[in-house]
Each structure stands twice: as C-alpha cells, then as structure tokens.
Amino acid sequence: MTEKERTNRAWYIGADRDEVGRAAILVGDPARIARIAEHMTDVHFVAENRGLKTVTGTRDGQRITATAFGMGAPIATIVLHELHALGIRNFLRIGTAMAVAPAKLGDFVLADGALRAEGTSNTYAPLGFPAIADFDLNTKVRSLLKKRGKPWHAGIFGTYDGFYTEMFGLSGERRSIIETLKQDIQRLGLIGTDMETSALLTAARILGVRASTLCVATVDAFSQEKIADEQMAVLERDMFEIALDTMATMAAD
C-alpha cells in the first residue's frame, strides 16, 4: 500500500486507525455485530455510520474487528477496501449462502474460490483473473471445521448480483429460469451461492491481502427451503468461534 492510500479515518465505516484490530471479520447482517461481540473481551463499538456497524474486541490476545456491510458486492468491497487502508491484512467473510448439492441446509461451506458472476470485481481485475481464497487462511479454517465435527464442504462458490433474478425466484416463470441456472452451476460442481465472495476474493488479491469466506448454507438452491431460526442460532455461534479463532491465529502471524 502506498502512503497515499493509507488513511487514519475511514470515510464510510467511520473508524479511526486506532479503533481497528489486526484482522477483520466481515458480516452482512448488522444484528450479527452485537452477537459476535459476546465472543470477545475488551469490546469497543465504533460509532455507526450509514448503517455500517463495526466492533473491535480481543480474542486470544489479538485485536479483531468485525464490520457489517449489509448486502451485496459493491458495499462489501468498500468495507474491505477501507479496512485495508486502515492497515488490516487478513479478512474472513462469514454469513449465509445458498446450498448447492452435495452441500445441504445447515452444512458449513468454505470458499476455495468463486465464479465471478457479479459486476464489482471487474473494477479490480479483468474477468480472466481468478477469485481464489487465501491458502493459509483456509488451512486454518479447515482444521477448525474438522475439530467441530459438523458437516462441511469446501469448493467453489458462485457470486451473483441479482437476488430475485438469479438466486431466489418469487414467480413461477422466474423460478424456472433460476432453476436452469442452478442446474448449470451444479454441473460445474459449485457448492454454494452468495452475493459477495468473488468480489471480496478478487479485491483482496489485487490489494495484496488475505481473504476467504465461510458460510452456513441456509437456503436450498432448488427447493428454496430455508433453515429454521433455532438451528441457525446454534450454527452462527459455531461460525463465530471458528472465525475468531482463525483470525486470532492470522493476526498473530
């Protein structure tokens, strides 16, 4: 990062350099910020700006920041880019994804890479550039997933911009178009779909930092069935623990 790109205060997330830690967890839903804070000590909530919520806390002696971006690749990459400018070098997105078989509802899905079907990553690198997760980061996530003993899959995600046009059909006609798209991605062996991963992985590579995504598969790609809230609450706690332990290790490096 050049001196010009370095900043002391981030424009949209509103955080000062001394308010963020050495690694960052990116979540979508702002309600997850208070819940992940319960898994850290010495917690500091950054003043909320434009609905972007940030908390920094300590885990295993390391300062970790979690920021909620809301939904979609454009804002998720703004958050990553700003945290990068504040000096952070390790990023893990955690949240939810749509399950593509063999991944099923309630399984963890870890992105080793992602199909770039969103528009934001094109502003960082041309389409031939691969969206690949950081190998060391994913090695740590894999070892923690194995320890937890819950079902998980690692592989390629598909990342899309159009939630009701490409991922979740509300009308019969749109559902059949989306079903054809899902059959295509299943044939390619993708394990899940979301709205941010390929943009974050591409941006991180171009910015020279580590990134990956770990999600719970919460919606079935074909039936559009959703996971129960009580099951998600348990899995969310597992996901927080895995993410914080991973980022504490990465921050200590």
Ligand SMILES: O=P(O)(O)O[C@H]1O[C@H](CO)[C@@H](O)[C@H]1O
């Ligand atoms: O991981 P969370 O925040 O649940 O986000 C997922 O749910 C939202 C709607 O699909 C998208 O942002 C998607 O990536």
Ligand SMILES: O=c1cc[nH]c(=O)[nH]1
């Ligand atoms: O349907 C879903 C569920 C989670 N995340 C998505 O992007 N889509």
